[in-house]
Amino acid sequence: VKNAPADKIGTLALAIDKSAPDKNVIANMMLNAGMERKYETLGALLDLQSAGGTRGHGAIIMMRVMNDREEIFDGKKQEYMSLMTRLIDVCAECEPKSLSMTMLLAVYKLPEGKEYPELVEKFAAAGADPFLFKEEAKRFLTNKYIEQDDTASADKWRARIDDWQTAYTAKHRHTFDTLFGDNFRLQDLLQPATEQGETGLQLAARARRLPEVMRALERGGSLALDDVFNEPQGGESAIHLAIDRGDAAHLLAPEYWARKEVDIVSALETRLSDDRKKWIDMDTVSAQADLHRLQKITDDFGAQYQLRPRFG
Incomplete structure (x- = not known):
């Protein structure tokens, strides 16, 4: 399994998962692929409709991919954003806490230019909690950009996160009111x-x-x-x-x-x-x-x- 080619891994993963459905085979294979930086294999596993999420591994896998942005994905923004978007979509369905915490990691990289602003936007659009850790994202970006004498960026991100918070609250209020x-x-x-x-x-x-x-x-x-x-x-x-x-x-x-x-x-x-x-x-x-x-x-x-x- 470890050395299986990416174009064969899907068939192999499904066969193993069928024989041991209680072992989270596909999720564990995704984790291993991420840790070994086999991102083509990871993408093939994400294609499987029966993957059922990453079973709690989402944050670890996304962190690994993000750490390789400037090395493996250097000059490959589209490929990087595509893989991260797919991981974000998986976590949005079953790991909301992982989604929110990983968005913070992306936020921490923004002031140094080590992450794409578009990626943070994707996290927010997928449902990452912009209030996490007492509004840590807003507080961090505001303070960091002010330290850099970049008040325009501080104001921009503060306003952007305000918008996310308003939309996030409205979305959940609608769900709450509909249910109760x-x-x-x-x-x-x-x-x-x-x-x-x-x-x-x-x-x-x-x-x-x-x-x-x-x-x-x-x-x-x-x-x-x-x-x-x-x-x-x-x-x-x-x-x-x-x-x-x-x-x-x-x-x-x-x-x-x-x-x-x-x-x-x-x-x-x-x-x-x-x-x-x-x-x-x-x-x-x-x-x-x-x-x-x-x-x-x-x-x-x-x-x-x-x-x-x-x-x-």
């Missing part, structure tokens, strides 16, 4: 709702509909920590998505978690990734949680003994 409407129940949001396996809650975070989600709690239902912190395979948790958009306060509502007697501060400290934790003001969240916990104790004590205010 306005009078949804919270429990309806806790089941897988998208082809990528994201729940309605995660979709609500992408659509920036979390205020409505928290209001839905008043109509019934309950959120658990797992609903907020769990990640679908290849995707992001609701809390990560909320932090990236500056919307975390809605999900962290200390009064809600205090009523449930859940230590939201401990959950943040133990379950939140370091790259998102730095964007949370833990001292403020902790102070608010303590205040509402004390208020709950006071309310429970008053209810137990039926205390009433005395006047006069």
Whole structure:
């Protein structure tokens, strides 16, 4: 298999995959082809309709191809862009997180002229999340171009990413509204709702509909920590998505978690990734949680003994 010619690899891959359908044969062969820089073979494997995606290898393969842009693909822009576009399309279907993280790598190469702007555009058009890591792409490009005294490029990319963010939110809001409407129940949001396996809650975070989600709690239902912190395979948790958009306060509502007697501060400290934790003001969240916990104790004590205010 390792030394099979590119024009024969497809037939061979299908035969092996048929004999061992549970081994992710084609995806693993794509990974090997990428690591060995056999890009003609990789292209042939991408042609297979039964490939079923890269099974989590998409980011690694794309990174390998991108690293070879100035060597193997020197003077071959069309060939490079064609292969990357096909990989982007595969990841868009089943690896949204890989797609978004790899777009960031392309962004990091832009100011030095080591990546094509058109490639970043393709990532965005395919659905890469322009909010990833608290708007890292916008922040990086703005700061880097300003360091280079190129304010025109800083302004251009900031405006371009603003457009992507607006379109991204509108797209997911349309999907959310189509699936759930306005009078949804919270429990309806806790089941897988998208082809990528994201729940309605995660979709609500992408659509920036979390205020409505928290209001839905008043109509019934309950959120658990797992609903907020769990990640679908290849995707992001609701809390990560909320932090990236500056919307975390809605999900962290200390009064809600205090009523449930859940230590939201401990959950943040133990379950939140370091790259998102730095964007949370833990001292403020902790102070608010303590205040509402004390208020709950006071309310429970008053209810137990039926205390009433005395006047006069």
